[in-house]
Amino acid sequence: MNDISDITTGIRGPVETYKRDQIVDAAKEHFSLYGYAKTTVSDLAKAIGFSKGYIYKFFESKQAIGEAICASCLGAILAAVEESLADGTSATDKFRRFFKTIVDNSAELFFADRKLYDIAAVSSDEKWSSSVSYLARVEEILTAILLEGRQSGEFERKTPLDETCRSIMQVMQPFMQPTMLQFNLDVLPDGQTAVSNLVLRSLAP
Amino acid sequence: MNDISDITTGIRGPVETYKRDQIVDAAKEHFSLYGYAKTTVSDLAKAIGFSKGYIYKFFESKQAIGEAICASCLGAILAAVEESLADGTSATDKFRRFFKTIVDNSAELFFADRKLYDIAAVSSDEKWSSSVSYLARVEEILTAILLEGRQSGEFERKTPLDETCRSIMQVMQPFMQPTMLQFNLDVLPDGQTAVSNLVLRSLAP
Structure with missing residues (x-):
């Protein structure tokens, strides 16, 4: 995908x-x-x-050219997410995999190779089409996980789906958006796990 | 205070x-x-x-001099928080007031007067003592609200208090940290309310 x-x-x-x-x-x-x-x-x-x-x-x-590089990096993150989700055993497990794979891969791609962070940050801050499409696809995957969890009874159904989705995208933002992620590298992986747990508590039926 | x-x-x-x-x-x-x-x-x-x-x-x-200016701005935000909390009717209401007052006042202080954002951002990014003390005080206030909610039965008690506190500080970060807040000004106030609701769902017993 x-x-x-x-x-x-x-x-x-x-x-x-x-x-x-x-x-x-x-x-x-x-x-x-x-x-x-x-x-x-x-x-x-x-x-x-x-x-x-x-x-x-x-x-x-x-x-x-920058957009093409970004699209290739962001595409690699999405491919890693899809691969990890294929082994997911429940909506809860899938949410954990989804969030963790995005953060691990973003941190590695943008910061192991620090100079590529440069392009990723400009792309995100200036809302290039590669970034916008990436976020749209991330939101689609999240929506599918939420729907699965609502159907299986793992997640609550009272909150409108779009509000749940929007608020989760918002709390994931400091771990996805390159300009913000740079301030959170030192709280990885614990900070990300803590937020994952908080989100799952908020989804409890 | x-x-x-x-x-x-x-x-x-x-x-x-x-x-x-x-x-x-x-x-x-x-x-x-x-x-x-x-x-x-x-x-x-x-x-x-x-x-x-x-x-x-x-x-x-x-x-x-920058630290003194920052301390005075951040002190004003804390004073507004304390004032708003005094009228809180429950731990839930207090959490809403706490988060909203911080965000409203930060957005006003740093961005209505765009040039002061400059100092606030440097202070936060370089972890000046004024910023560090401010965050410590914010965390103290949050802990008190969480304890009150746990005692009154409004909030769940299974999760260790320090984990709950740390994860909430983490999801509030993009609305408090000036360098991050600048990217979220266009989602105010709805984005902040959505996160407030997500946190309160995560605190449900």
Whole structure:
């Protein structure tokens, strides 16, 4: 279900994706070494050995390249979530897996490779389409878990589903949004587990 | 109970506080117009009509002045909380008042006067003593509300008190921490109310 890489805006040129992927991979490596904010398309072209014109055949701007990198990172997080959910034994277990997989993978992707944090933060703060689609997909998965738990009797049904969903997205935010997550790295994993437990207590029938 | 203004570090000089307060008031006005980060003690001295030496008689650094301003702002938030709690009719009502008063006052203080956000953010991100004491006091007030609710039977008692407290502090964080709050201004007041309701559902016996 790694479908957000298809919705990235600002991509153009031939449909064969091989060369586009080559540029994205090279750009990802370059940005992860030198940072996104400080690099221009000219710097990037020089460093990765493509002409600037060639890059512009595939991407209309630096942001379009950044979006493609983001979409690939966020897609990897979603794939990890789907994989983990497949082994879930109940809605409660699935909620724990869902939240923990997102946080573990976000922390690893954005901070193990600190320079990619740069792109993730800009993407999130400026609401790029890759971030917006990612959050929409996260909310869809959460809604499915909540519905399953309501049907099985694990979760309460009095609160309107959209309110429950919105409030959970809100309390997950400091562990998902890169600019906020950086302040919470030192409370991982306990802080995240504590919030997971709080949410599950709030869902009790 | 506005006692955090007494713990500010880096303050020195005579005990009479009148002149120190004068400097703090003038500095607050100056910072709110020109920003904290960009102003030096020399700029400040020139602008508010005291000599640099005179300012250093009372404060050992720019940060010490910033801390005093922060302590005064955060003290005002705590005073508003205490005032609102005095009218609380139950632990549930007190929790709602507690959380809402903090968020409303933080949003007003830091963002109505956007330039003061500057100091508040640095104070929080760098864990100045004014911020640390403020959070400790907020946690004390929360603990008292939780205890009251556990005693009256409004709140569940199975979860260890410190875990309940820590997880609630964690979900309140994006509405209290200035660097995070700036991303949530557009979901106020509904997002805060939704989280308040989620917390109260999690506290149900």
